[in-house]
Amino acid sequence: xxxxxxxxxxxxxxxxxxxxxxxxxxxxxxxxxxxxxxxxxxxxxxxxxxxxxxxxxxxxxxxxxxxxxxxxxxxxxxxxxxxxxxxxxxxxxxxxxxxxxxxxxxxxxxxxxxxxxxxxxxxxxxxxxxxxxxxxxxxxxxxxxxxxxxxxxxxxxxxxxxxxxxxxxxxxxxxxxxxxxxxxxxxxxxxxxxxxxxxxxxxxxxxxxxxxxxxxxxxxxxxxxxxxxxxxxxxxxxxxxxxxxxxxxxxxxxxxxxxxxxxxxxxxxxxxxxxxxxxxxxxxxxxxxxxxxxxxxxxxxxxxxxxxxxxxx
Amino acid sequence: xxxxxxxxxxxxxxxxxxxxxxxxxxxxxxxxxxxxxxxxxxxxxxxxxxxxxxxxxxxxxxxxxxxxxxxxxxxxxxxxxxxxxxxxxxxxxxxxxxxxxxxxxxxxxxxxxxxxxxxxxxxxxxxxxxxxxxxxxxxxxxxxxxxxxxxxxxxxxxxxxxxxxxxxxxxxxxxxxxxxxxxxxxxxxxxxxxxxxxxxxxxxxxxxxxxxxxxxxxxxxxxxxxxxxxxxxxxxxxxxxxxxxxxxxxxxxxxxxxxxxxxxxxxxxxxxxxxxxxxxxxxxxxxxxxxxx
Numbered sequence: 215x216x217x218x219x220x221x222x223x224x225x226x227x228x229x230x231x232x233x234x235x236x237x238x239x240x241x242x243x244x245x246x247x248x249x250x251x252x253x254x255x256x257x258x259x260x261x262x263x264x265x266x267x268x269x270x271x272x273x274x275x276x277x278x279x280x281x282x283x284x285x286x287x288x289x290x291x292x293x294x295x296x297x298x299x300x301x302x303x304x305x306x307x308x309x310x311x312x313x314x315x316x317x318x319x320x321x322x323x324x325x326x327x328x329x330x331x332x333x334x335x336x337x338x339x340x341x342x343x344x345x346x347x348x349x350x351x352x353x354x355x356x357x358x359x360x361x362x363x364x365x366x367x368x369x370x371x372x373x374x375x376x377x378x379x380x381x382x383x384x385x386x387x388x389x390x391x392x393x394x395x396x397x398x399x400x401x402x403x404x405x406x407x408x409x410x411x412x413x414x415x416x417x418x419x420x421x422x423x424x425x426x427x428x429x430x431x432x433x434x435x436x437x438x439x440x441x442x443x444x445x446x447x448x449x450x451x452x453x454x455x456x457x458x459x460x461x462x463x464x465x466x467x468x469x470x471x472x473x474x475x476x477x478x479x480x481x482x483x484x485x486x487x488x489x490x491x492x493x494x495x496x497x498x499x500x501x502x503x504x505x506x507x508x509x510x511x512x513x514x515x516x517x518x519x520x521x522x523x524x525x526x527x
Numbered sequence: 528x529x530x531x532x533x534x535x536x537x538x539x540x541x542x543x544x545x546x547x548x549x550x551x552x553x554x555x556x557x558x559x560x561x562x563x564x565x566x567x568x569x570x571x572x573x574x575x576x577x578x579x580x581x582x583x584x585x586x587x588x589x590x591x592x593x594x595x596x597x598x599x600x601x602x603x604x605x606x607x608x609x610x611x612x613x614x615x616x617x618x619x620x621x622x623x624x625x626x627x628x629x630x631x632x633x634x635x636x637x638x639x640x641x642x643x644x645x646x647x648x649x650x651x652x653x654x655x656x657x658x659x660x661x662x663x664x665x666x667x668x669x670x671x672x673x674x675x676x677x678x679x680x681x682x683x684x685x686x687x688x689x690x691x692x693x694x695x696x697x698x699x700x701x702x703x704x705x706x707x708x709x710x711x712x713x714x715x716x717x718x719x720x721x722x723x724x725x726x727x728x729x730x731x732x733x734x735x736x737x738x739x740x741x742x743x744x745x746x747x748x749x750x751x752x753x754x755x756x757x758x759x760x761x762x763x764x765x766x767x768x769x770x771x772x773x774x775x776x777x778x779x780x781x782x783x784x785x786x787x788x789x790x791x792x793x794x795x796x797x798x799x800x801x802x803x804x805x806x807x808x809x810x811x812x813x814x815x816x817x818x819x820x
Contacts, residue, residue: 242724243625249619253614254634257696260649261637264662267652279658280667325638341547348536348543363555365805369753369774370798373781374558374565375792377572397550428539457642459756464782475644479760482648492652499648503641510640514633521636521697522704 221516261507268292268497272308275492289361291497295481309491310486316501318469319477323502326391326462326473327455333396335448339440341398342406342431349416357407363400370461376464395455409443410436446520449513453506474502565791572787583792593793595768596776597800599683603772606687611747613706614691615698620732624704624724632703635696643756646693651676651761654685676761679769686757686770698747705739706732721814745808748802749801773797 267275268291269284278285290307293299297315299307344350345357375394384390413436421431437444459475465470472480481498485491510517566583568576568672587593638646654661654675662672673686709732717727755774758764764771764779771779773793781790 221563239565246621246625249617250625250631253618253621254631256692257634257637260646260653260692263653264649274567280660280663337546337550340543344540346538348540350535350537350540353540356548359653360547360551363551365802366555366559367749367753367798367801369755370562370794371555371558373787373794374561375554376781377561377565378553379789380572394550394554397554398547400551400555403547428536432543453640457644459642459644459759460778465760475642475756478644478648482651482760489657490655492655492658495648496652499645503645507637510633510637512683515629518629518632518636518700521700 218432236468252316261503262510264500266320267493268500270493272491272493288493291491291493291495292501294491294494295498295501305486308488309486309494314477314481314484316474316477316498319472319474320501320505322472323456323474323505324389325388327452329388329392329456330395331448331451333392334399334402334451335395335444338402338447339406339437339444340432341403342349343436344412345403345407347436348428359402360403364404372461372464375461379465385465386471387465391465391471391473392464394461402451405447406440406443409440413439447518449509449517450520453509456506476500561793562791566790566795567792568788570760570787571785571789573755573785576788579788583789587792587796592768592771592776593773593796596771596773597796599769599771600752600754600773603683603687604748604756606684607690607751607754608744608748610688611691611695611698612740614695614703615743618695618699619702619706622703631698632700635699637696639697641693643690643693644760647757647760650685650689650692677766679766682762682766682770686754686761687707689757689761690751690754694747694750698743701743701746702736702739705736705743706715708739708819709735741808741811745805748804748808752797752801752804 266282266284269287269289270278270288271288271290274286290299290309294304295314295316297317299309301312303383320378341360345353345360357391371404379385379390379393382390384393417439418431418435421435422428426434432459457475459479462471462473463479466476478495478498482490482495549760565576567578567580569582570576571577618635624633654673656662656672656674661675666672674683675681684766713731713735714727717731722730753774754772755778758770758772758775759778762770764775774797777793777797778789779795780786
């Protein structure tokens, strides 16, 4: 009975009317569309250029620098990035010839982002539930304390956190990179608490009356009902973690814990004598960017609609 | 029912909150306090920190490179924020007035999905002096090639615009979300009165959007001050010190010269700058809101 009264709850998203106001043709509108097309081109072209260069062979780039299609198309850039060329082959093709294997960095990035996302979303959800639904003393004070954390720019805690991770002996490990954001962020707690507050109490109380414990209510009722915001938060956290550069740059020294963003910086700095290996570098860049672009392809609507003021206070 | 509501859940709540609280205390609160403490010490990471009072701050005030870094950072923030906000506002309004379809918002947001490092490298290539397509186009229209990231006068505007490319879509979507809160009836009324799009933008959109714009500015300005990735990947602070932004100088001091105490003092300075800016902008937001209420 109680379940029929609950509406499926969604992230407070932007309500978008599909029909724009529709006056006839006028000069202003044409100009506006022209501007929009420029914006679209500026957003997309750099990605095309990355792809075009990655598929060119590096030595041909000098002659064909303004060809819109790949010059002397080859997989050479990707072969160097994944360590499939021998040192001499790579040097002949315009690469640095140092062994490099992006599969390894790709795996590291996947591990770090997965650890951070799974941990952060789960533990933040637990805390958010305690703040939204459980009755305990000083709840509001502790929550205000958490919120104050939003004021501290992440960058300020990096140096002392590095010192801490070093003392814990976790330098150059994937756990060391993940740990600081694996347990919570004030934003995640705040975002989920807002959502939990909006869930109707009736369902929850019906379950409690029937004798379910609050732990069960959380796992079997609240979590499934919140699948949508949990997924949104998870995707955003994954992207943020994947794209992070400064913190992993501090913590990882060797291949063992190197993630893609840091590996890209290293690849760039290994410029060969003859000039940069642009096709290799763009291939590497593409490898680093592609997983997030694919993720975006699948979840575009969710990601686009999650951007608004629902989460930002 | 009442009995359930009143029940005290303290023990359960502690259990639920424990992991997040531990994370919060260990990786946010403690480092914040420690960062402030370290700024009063001499610390090279190998031997324990030695308290040295205000030495780091005295040094900072007298350090021309620090002041230059602060100047460069502010220069970067101004270009970055002005260009980004104007463009984002334009894009948001166009999306609102032309088409509100998701695919368009998706395309505009795409650059935000890649890391700063990826964005920096793509533009390093596009703007390359010898082979970059950007310089080829400049040459084709009859101008001289520009060493965008190697010329002291160009480097900060270039870095600022690279980051505009990555963030403008996100900012536009934030503003777009704000635009949805303005009732359509206002525009209908405006149109009935024969107001042009431009008049409606000035008289309806801008005033009603102002509190949201202020909020967007707080978020983007605070983010902009923390610029690091793009500089670290493309120029490493060069040529000379012309792109040595504050965060890069701090990093270099800590990891290049192992002067963690001094680096911490500069971090505190940056923190203070950010708090002051946030506070000022927050005051402005509040003022605007009360005006409109």
